[in-house]
Amino acid sequence: MGTTVVNVKDVQKVFGKRNENQYRALNGVSFNIQEGEFVGVMGPSGAGKTTLLNVVSTLDKPTGGAIQIAGTDITHMKQGQLADFRSEQLGFIFQDFNLLENLTVYENIALPLSLQGVPSRKIKPSVQEVAAKLGITNILEKYPATISGGQKQRAAAARALVHEPAIILADEPTGALDSKSAKSLMEAMVHLHKNHHVSIMLVTHDPLSASYCDRILFIQDGELYKEIFRKGSRNEFHQTILDALSEFTSPDEVE
Numbered sequence: 001m002g003t004t005v006v007n008v009k010d011v012q013k014v015f016g017k018r019n020e021n022q023y024r025a026l027n028g029v030s031f032n033i034q035e036g037e038f039v040g041v042m043g044p045s046g047a048g049k050t051t052l053l054n055v056v057s058t059l060d061k062p063t064g065g066a067i068q069i070a071g072t073d074i075t076h077m078k079q080g081q082l083a084d085f086r087s088e089q090l091g092f093i094f095q096d097f098n099l100l101e102n103l104t105v106y107e108n109i110a111l112p113l114s115l116q117g118v119p120s121r122k123i124k125p126s127v128q129e130v131a132a133k134l135g136i137t138n139i140l141e142k143y144p145a146t147i148s149g150g151q152k153q154r155a156a157a158a159r160a161l162v163h164e165p166a167i168i169l170a171d172e173p174t175g176a177l178d179s180k181s182a183k184s185l186m187e188a189m190v191h192l193h194k195n196h197h198v199s200i201m202l203v204t205h206d207p208l209s210a211s212y213c214d215r216i217l218f219i220q221d222g223e224l225y226k227e228i229f230r231k232g233s234r235n236e237f238h239q240t241i242l243d244a245l246s247e248f249t250s251p252d253e254v255e
C-alpha cells in the first residue's frame, strides 16, 4: 500500500443549530484515499455526497470526526490557514467550469500559481506542461467564451492540476458536457491518474463517468453503504456500478 493522501475518520455533519430542526447529513463516514488512487463517490440525491466533498475540500467544517490531507489535520485549522492549505494542496473541478471570462485560458490556468506569488518566469513552463498533458496547447491565448464546453473543462482540469496538489476534487465535472466531451475529459483524467500518479476524488451521478475510477464509495443517508473495486475492464465495471445502484435506489432517482 502506498501513502495515504486523504484520511476521513468517523466524520459527522449536522446542519442546523441545537434545539432547532437539525439534519444529520453525514453520520460516521470513514475511508482513506491512497496516493495515485482515482475514487468515485456515488449515491442517491440527498445522500450526502456534496456535503462529503465540501468537508474534505475544507469548504465546510465537519461537526465531528477528523480529516487529514497529506498528513495535515484540516479539521482544526483556522480560516486563514485553511485558505493557504486549499490553494497549495487542493485542486478543484466543478460542473460549471468556473473559468474567469475576462482572462485567457493561459491566465486561468496560471491563476493558482499567481495567487501563490510564484514569479511569472516559473509559471510559464508549468502552464505549458499541464496544457500539453491535457491537449490544449493550441487554445492557451483564447478566452473561455470562444472555446467549447469540453475545452473549457480541460482548461479547468489544467488549472486544478498546475500547482501539483495532493488531490483533485471533482464535483460532477461531466454534468454539463455532451457525451463525447465527457468521454474525452474522463480519458484525460485517467491519463493523469495513470501516467502522472494524480489522486482524484470524483462525485458523480453518472455510472459511465464512474466506470473510469478504481473504486467507488456508495453513500446513502449520510453513511458509507458499500465500496466496490474495479477488477476487470471498464465495461464490466460499468455494469457492476449499475447493479450496485439498482440495489439501493429507484432507477429514476439515479438519473
Ligand SMILES: Nc1ncnc2c1ncn2[C@@H]1O[C@H](COP(=O)(O)OP(=O)(O)OP(=O)(O)O)[C@@H](O)[C@H]1O
Binding pocket: 015, 016, 023, 024, 025, 043, 044, 045, 046, 047, 048, 049, 050, 051, 052
Ligand atoms: N446548508 C444546509 N443546511 C441544511 N441541510 C443541508 C444543507 N446542505 C445540505 N443539506 C441537506 O443534507 C443532505 C445531503 O445533501 P447533499 O447536497 O450532500 O446531497 P447529495 O448526495 O450531494 O445530493 P445531490 O446528488 O442531489 O447533489 C440533504 O438532505 C440536504 O437537504
